[in-house]
Amino acid sequence: MSYLVLARKWRPQTFEEVIGQKPITQALQNAIARQRVAHAYLFAGPRGVGKTSVARILAKALNCQEGPTPQPCDRCAFCQEIRTGIAVDVVEIDGASNRGIDEIRELRENVRYLPAKNKFKVYIIDEVHMLTDQAFNALLKTLEEPPPHVIFIFATTEPHKIPLTILSRCQRYNFKRIPLALTVEQLKKIAAQEEIKISDRSLHLLAREAEGSLRDGQGLLDQVLSFGGKKVTDEEVNEVLGLIDRKVVHGAIKALADGDKTRLLQTVEEIHNFGYDLKEFCGELGRLARDLLVLKVFPKEGIEYSGLIDLPEDEIQELSSQVEKFSLEEIHSLFRSLLTAHDEIARSAFPRLVLEMTLTRLARRKPIFSVEEALEKLRIMEERLRSGQGSSLPLPSPPPMPPASHPFIPAESITLTFGHPPTEEEEQEPLTLKGNEGETGAPAKENSAETPGGLAGEINDQWKEFVQFAKKKKPPLASLLEHGHPLTMNAELLEIGYPQKSFYLERMQEADNRSVLSTLCAEFFQRKMKVHVSGMNPLPLSPNLSGNGPEVNHGRKNSKRNQQEEALNHPLVKEALNIFGGRVVEIKLL
Numbered sequence: 313m314s315y316l317v318l319a320r321k322w323r324p325q326t327f328e329e330v331i332g333q334k335p336i337t338q339a340l341q342n343a344i345a346r347q348r349v350a351h352a353y354l355f356a357g358p359r360g361v362g363k364t365s366v367a368r369i370l371a372k373a374l375n376c377q378e379g380p381t382p383q384p385c386d387r388c389a390f391c392q393e394i395r396t397g398i399a400v401d402v403v404e405i406d407g408a409s410n411r412g413i414d415e416i417r418e419l420r421e422n423v424r425y426l427p428a429k430n431k432f433k434v435y436i437i438d439e440v441h442m443l444t445d446q447a448f449n450a451l452l453k454t455l456e457e458p459p460p461h462v463i464f465i466f467a468t469t470e471p472h473k474i475p476l477t478i479l480s481r482c483q484r485y486n487f488k489r490i491p492l493a494l495t496v497e498q499l500k501k502i503a504a505q506e507e508i509k510i511s512d513r514s515l516h517l518l519a520r521e522a523e524g525s526l527r528d529g530q531g532l533l534d535q536v537l538s539f540g541g542k543k544v545t546d547e548e549v550n551e552v553l554g555l556i557d558r559k560v561v562h563g564a565i566k567a568l569a570d571g572d573k574t575r576l577l578q579t580v581e582e583i584h585n586f587g588y589d590l591k592e593f594c595g596e597l598g599r600l601a602r603d604l605l606v607l608k609v610f611p612k613e614g615i616e617y618s619g620l621i622d623l624p625e626d627e628i629q630e631l632s633s634q635v636e637k638f639s640l641e642e643i644h645s646l647f648r649s650l651l652t653a654h655d656e657i658a659r660s661a662f663p664r665l666v667l668e669m670t671l672t673r674l675a676r677r678k679p680i681f682s683v684e685e686a687l688e689k690l691r692i693m694e695e696r697l698r699s700g701q702g703s704s705l706p707l708p709s710p711p712p713m714p715p716a717s718h719p720f721i722p723a724e725s726i727t728l729t730f731g732h733p734p735t736e737e738e739e740q741e742p743l744t745l746k747g748n749e750g751e752t753g754a755p756a757k758e759n760s761a762e763t764p765g766g767l768a769g770e771i772n773d774q775w776k777e778f779v780q781f782a783k784k785k786k787p788p789l790a791s792l793l794e795h796g797h798p799l800t801m802n803a804e805l806l807e808i809g810y811p812q813k814s815f816y817l818e819r820m821q822e823a824d825n826r827s828v829l830s831t832l833c834a835e836f837f838q839r840k841m842k843v844h845v846s847g848m849n850p851l852p853l854s855p856n857l858s859g860n861g862p863e864v865n866h867g868r869k870n871s872k873r874n875q876q877e878e879a880l881n882h883p884l885v886k887e888a889l890n891i892f893g894g895r896v897v898e899i900k901l902l
Contacts, residue, residue: 319530322502324365325386325395327373331498331526332490333362339485340366341382344373349380350483352455352464354440356471357487360527363467364404366487367436368394370465371402375430390430401430407439407468416447420454423462433462440466441473448475455481489524492516492622499529508533508542513558514549516624521553556588561596562630565604568646568674569637576671580664590667591657598650600631605643607635649674693885771801781836789828792816797848805842806833812847820845 324330327337336355343349353370355363372395374380377388384391393399405419419435427433437443443451455464455478466482468474496512496519503510510533518536522529532553540548550557560579567575583593606620607628621628638646653670657663775798782790793808795816800807810817819825826843833841 317531318502318506318534319527322498322530324362325369325372326384327366327369327382330362330366330369332494333366333487336366336485336487337369340370340373344380344382347380349374349463351458351462352482353466354471354474354479354482354484355465355467355487356484357469358489358524359469360522360525361487361490362526363487364436364438367434367465367467368402371399371432371434371436371463374432374434374463375399375401380431399430401427401432402434402436404436404438407437407442411443411447413444413446413450416443416450420450423454423458427461431461434465435462436465436467438467439469441468441470445475448478452477452481490526491524492519495519495522495524495526495529498526499533502530502533506537506542508537508544510536510544510549511546513624513626514544514546516622517546517549517553517555517558520622521555554588556583556593556596558627561593561600562627564593564597564671565600565631565634568671569634571675573672573675576675577668580668580671584664590663591654594650594654594657594667594670598647598654601643601647601650603628603631604635604638605640605647607632608638608640608643646674771798775801778833778836782832785832785835786828789825789832792820792825793829796820796845799846799848800844803837803839803841805844807844807846809846809848814847817845817847 327341330337353367355367357363369384372379372384372386372391373382375390375394376384377390378385386392386395390399394402397404405415423433423435458464464482466474466478471479471484496515499515499518500512502508503515514536518529518532521532536544536549536552539552547557549555560582564576564579566572567579580590583590603621603623610620623631649670653666656666660666779790779793782793795814796808796810798806799809808820810820820829826845829845830841830843833843
């Protein structure tokens with residue numbers, strides 16, 4: 313006798329032998345026991361999950377010598393004929409090759425005759441979705457009211473292609489993919505019965521490649537046996553199926569956890585030399601990232617998670633040793649990067665380069681904080697700033713407000729010069745208010761209208777009046793002016809500062825907005841003025857608006873500058889800028 317492949321040799325012959333479809337087999341057995349068998353059934357589901365096998369078992373149960381019975385004996389002549397495919401009253405039709413209207417007309421003529429030997433005539437049409445529309449239309453009336461001795465069983469992998477008029481006349485059962493654990497268990501049973509020596513790791517590999525199809529898993533086992541005989545090693549399984557060695561994949565995860573860029577490049581070189589599919593390797597890394605997430609989410613003790621991870625126990629232990637090196641956010645970032653790389657490798661002409669760049673970038677990862685953690689760290693940093701703890705910038709105090717404002721500032725007034733980078737001369741001099749001649753302001757009596765603090769207050773008040781005036785004339789432009797700071801304001805020049813590369817700076821530098829601003833200035837100040845819009849460096853040093861002399865400022869300048877630089881270089885500040893994509897600017901309290 314010729315060799316019988318494992319998929320046919322181990323085909324289920326009773327409802328109890330069907331793997332992974334318990335709800336369907338139970339429903340069919342109950343229908344037979346209660347004499348509620350429908351005249352037409354539709355079995356839909358993926359390939360290799362038992363649709364045709366269940367159809368044959370149902371035909372056995374209806375035509376068994378002891379039946380109809382929920383448990384066919386599989387020993388009588390009727391059961392044996394159906395098992396070997398020679399029963400004259402159980403007709404299996406391939407819908408792909410018998411899809412025309414002529415074949416269906418012939419079937420419609422034959423259903424009128426009584427069974428030759430059995431109790432029921434059973435028509436099993438496989439891949440029924442391949443029938444033409446005309447064939448389906450010819451079958452409608454017969455399918456709706458067939459003779460009482462006829463049972464139709466349709467099997468398909470694409471039920472969406474079947475007309476609704478056919479679907480409405482059938483009882484539909486959806487077959488699901490067989491879980492990996494059940495596939496492994498069945499393969500292990502077959503290996504034991506066939507006296508095959510194969511490891512659990514290899515069986516897991518076969519089951520994973522089968523992707524829920526038991527028939528595919530049995531076929532892969534047959535293929536491996538043809539190569540290695542009765543004793544199969546893990547290396548032989550990888551070689552025959554063209555799979556990537558699991559040790560290499562786990563080694564890549566370990567290298568990512570340790571930040572070992574050299575090992576990652578060597579891994580890509582090894583995979584490339586062996587001819588493995590780089591896209592498949594990237595997909596395996598993505599699956600392990602998902603398994604890392606499961607191990608990270610579930611506690612080590614308590615809730616059982618093994619059903620969520622389709623890996624053998626030794627691989628789960630290997631992943632468990634690496635999971636503590638990743639945070640939850642890092643695992644999410646790792647998975648997103650690998651998923652993006654998987655798509656890019658499939659489209660790129662240089663897949664190796666894409667994989668190498670992705671893995672080396674992931675190896676130099678920095679700690680990733682969630683938004684909640686970042687906000688909490690910023691809140692703690694703000695509390696420390698306000699309480700004076702740590703090295704940080706002191707919170708600015710509001711300048712004294714002048715008692716009155718003037719219609720415009722005369723030409724000999726004070727000019728604020730803190731909106732541009734300090735020159736070498738300014739690095740040596742205390743930062744104070746300067747007059748138009750560049751002279752350093754001298755100490756003055758407190759509350760005097762001619763003190764620098766008083767004049768700065770007048771500038772602020774007049775700037776506010778100008779913004780209010782602009783709101784009445786040009787509200788859109790006023791909304792931009794509200795985000796600016798007056799750097800210079802005198803009878804000849806108005807200079808407004810905005811943070812570098814900001815949206816407001818770009819809008820105000822447009823020719824139309826500058827033209828409208830010049831017109832508003834001439835109308836408000838009642839004279840023609842030059843208008844400049846310039847960018848401000850992050851955190852410019854605040855001028856001395858408190859009335860203190862240059863001696864006091866000179867003593868504090870270096871200390872403030874050091875505090876500013878230290879605050880800007882603080883890891884929390886840098887991480888906050890990186891997360892929110894922001895930049896540091898100075899907030900003036902008016």
